[in-house]
Amino acid sequence: xxxxxxxxxxxxxxxxxxxxxxxxxxxxxxxxxxxxxxxxxxxxxxxxxxxxxxxxxxxxxxxxxxxxxxxxxxxxxxxxxxxxxxxxxxxxxxxxxxxxxxxxxxxxxxxxxxxxxxxxxxxxxxxxxxxxxxxxxxxxxxxxxxxxxxxxxxxxxxxxxxxxxxxxxxxxxxxxxxxxxxxxxxxxxxxxxxxxxxxxxxxxxxxxxxxxxxxxxxxxxxxxxxxxxxxxxxxxxxxxxxxxxxxxxxxxxxxxxxxxxxxxxxxxxxxxxxxxxxxxxxxxxxxxxxxxxxxxxxxxxxxxxxxxxxxxxxxxxxxxxxxxxxxxxxxxxxx
Ligand code: UDP
Ligand code: MG
Numbered sequence: 001x002x003x004x005x006x007x008x009x010x011x012x013x014x015x016x017x018x019x020x021x022x023x024x025x026x027x028x029x030x031x032x033x034x035x036x037x038x039x040x041x042x043x044x045x046x047x048x049x050x051x052x053x054x055x056x057x058x059x060x061x062x063x064x065x066x067x068x069x070x071x072x073x074x075x076x077x078x079x080x081x082x083x084x085x086x087x088x089x090x091x092x093x094x095x096x097x098x099x100x101x102x103x104x105x106x107x108x109x110x111x112x113x114x115x116x117x118x119x120x121x122x123x124x125x126x127x128x129x130x131x132x133x134x135x136x137x138x139x140x141x142x143x144x145x146x147x148x149x150x151x152x153x154x155x156x157x158x159x160x161x162x163x164x165x166x167x168x169x170x171x172x173x174x175x176x177x178x179x180x181x182x183x184x185x186x187x188x189x190x191x192x193x194x195x196x197x198x199x200x201x202x203x204x205x206x207x208x209x210x211x212x213x214x215x216x217x218x219x220x221x222x223x224x225x226x227x228x229x230x231x232x233x234x235x236x237x238x239x240x241x242x243x244x245x246x247x248x249x250x251x252x253x254x255x256x257x258x259x260x261x262x263x264x265x266x267x268x269x270x271x272x273x274x275x276x277x278x279x280x281x282x283x284x285x286x287x288x289x290x291x292x293x294x295x296x297x298x299x300x301x302x303x304x305x306x307x308x309x310x311x312x313x314x315x316x317x318x319x320x321x322x323x324x325x326x327x328x329x330x331x332x333x334x335x
Contacts, residue, residue: 013132015108017044017054019124020099022092023115027066028221030058033117034074034081040121041080049128054107057082058115059099062089092225093196093234096176104185111179113140117220119177126212127179136184136207140177143213159235168242169203171211178202193314197238204242207322244307251300258293265289 019037023030037056044050058071060083071083084102086095096112103110109131113119119140127138145153156173163170176198180188188205203209226234239246268285271277 012108013128014048014051015054015128015131016106017041017050017128018103018107018110019054019056020059020096020103020110020112021056021115022059022061022095022099022112023063023067023071024061024089024092024095024225025063025065025067026115026222027063027070029116029219030067030070032220033115034070036117036121037113038078038080040124044125044128047125049125049132055080055082057084057099057103059083059095059102060085061092061095062086092176093198096198097196100180100185101189104182104189107182109179109181110185111177113177114175116222118216118218119175120214120217123212123214124179130210130212131179131181133210134208135179135210136181137202137205137209138179139171139174139209139211140179141171141211141213142173142175142216144215145173147216147218155231159238163200163239163242166239166243166245168200168239170200170238170242171203174199174211177214181207183207187317187320190317191314193241193316195237195241197234197241200238200242204316206320244310247300247303247307250303251297254293254295254297254300257296261289261293 019041021037041050041054041056045052045054058081060068060071062085068083068085071081071085074081075083084098086098090098100110100112109128111124111127113121123140127140130138145156148156160170160172178199180202184202184205184207187207188202191201191205193201265286268277268282268289272282
């Protein structure tokens with residue numbers, strides 16, 4: 001690393017940090033985890049890693065219990081605690097987005113973390129260090145899945161393999177415990193899609209990234225809001241948001257069925273001459289084989305266009321520049 005690079009990176013600290021914490025019906029959990037988050041923020045401030053005006057922003061995702069009351073009463077007592085409340089429950093991903101967009105222009109860096117104490121707050125320091133070393137995104141990654149049931153472990157493995165096969169880039173065993181710099185957030189704000197799968201979208205934004213490993217504990221209190229039905233929903237959302245390969249598979253399937261259909265037609269015609277077949281069997285078999293293959297293939301072709309329209313409607317940025325050699329806009333005398 002060059003000297004000028006190093007001094008530029010040292011200029012990244014102390015950074016103004018915003019810790020974003022989504023909460024939905026967490027009145028039992030908050031009084032136990034909130035002091036934990038505040039302690040960690042204080043120790044980051046004492047270590048000189050983050051500025052004194054760094055803060056925690058709780059996003060109440062339309063809770064129906066006393067979650068918002070807890071947030072407001074803590075916010076009154078401590079300047080470092082802030083809160084926003086969504087008009088109704090919109091789901092974890094949208095709550096995270098609301099918090100990130102709320103702070104993107106007033107902080108240098110954000111860390112998102114669940115409020116139930118499962119993610120280890122102790123690695124936040126490491127995340128900030130990696131940010132200082134040049135990472136714009138630091139993914140919190142579980143070092144093992146031993147605390148999960150056999151089923152959750154197997155289904156998570158299956159999901160990551162499937163995502164890889166479908167060409168959708170994700171970080172294995174990373175949920176939404178993540179450091180993201182304000183710079184990335186400003187680029188991310190140009191992604192206008194409504195079906196959110198944040199852990200995959202930040203990978204799409206790019207920039208230098210790194211990982212920190214931690215052990216995920218059990219929930220301190222309360223129940224998970226992600227039963228199997230919602231887990232499957234999130235996984236399907238991830239696949240369909242990041243990949244149009246399932247549509248392409250229909251085209252390939254259509255081609256394969258067409259080839260099989262062609263063989264079927266040849267077989268039916270040959271049978272007509274070699275062995276005597278019942279009258280009408282050959283023509284019926286030919287029609288079924290031909291139509292079956294053609295229909296599936298045509299559906300696949302239509303699907304290709306639907307896939308393109310789908311990608312266009314997202315109007316994702318077509319490029320993001322990460323560095324330039326000189327001053328921008330380019331100066332000089334144009335002839
Ligand atoms: N959450 C939210 N809105 C929802 C569901 C969950 O803001 O509709 C929050 C929840 O309070 C927690 C985080 O998202 O802070 C993760 O939820 P949970 O712990 O239930 O998920 P799990 O860890 O079991 O996957
Ligand atoms: Mg949890």
